[in-house]
Amino acid sequence: MPNSSDPIFHCPIGGTLEVIAGRWKPEIIWNLQEGPMRFNELKRRIGTVSQKMLTQQLRELIRDGLVIRTQFAEIPPRVEYEQTDLAKSLTPVFEALINWSDAHGGAVAQNRANYDRE
């Protein structure tokens, strides 16, 4: 059985980043915290994401086991996406990311502005 010493997780920091660092993944997971959601509802909430990109990012999240796709036998067919317990276990990670952004995001923006001016 694979474990955290497998090649894809050769760097433990990079392993988690590989799961969450897709361009739209944090926003997808964030929005799915509110409950199961249809594709168009998710797309509307995220706003600027293209249909192709959202499809691709959802597929990767499904592959990693963070999102479940359920197709209901209705006419017209209804498909919903929802987060798994594995996605919920990311809460402390997201909290750490948000805390750092809140505390140091301003400094980073200032550093970038200074660097670009020189």
Add this chain to the structure above:
Amino acid sequence: MPNSSDPIFHCPIGGTLEVIAGRWKPEIIWNLQEGPMRFNELKRRIGTVSQKMLTQQLRELIRDGLVIRTQFAEIPPRVEYEQTDLAKSLTPVFEALINWSDAHGGAVAQNRANYDRE
């Protein structure tokens, strides 16, 4: 003055990810924890990174204020890279990333294997 409500930080999770999620950035910051280091020493430790990529990632880390580049007036000139206090403040973020990888990396690898088999 820029702050965390600026566009680059419109998503607080994504803001921090944008700073740390470069392909080699976690490993660069991780290695620089041990103290100031010359380019070739850093490259040797990371192993598979190309000179071009390491240069580029270091430049971004310098721009964001996570790494300082110091050139000493010696012959031949000596250049050292070291982490800043801002980089050190990422410790709780890295701990959260490592903890999640340790706890759930095996599950992710298993999910991927299952998905790819279907």
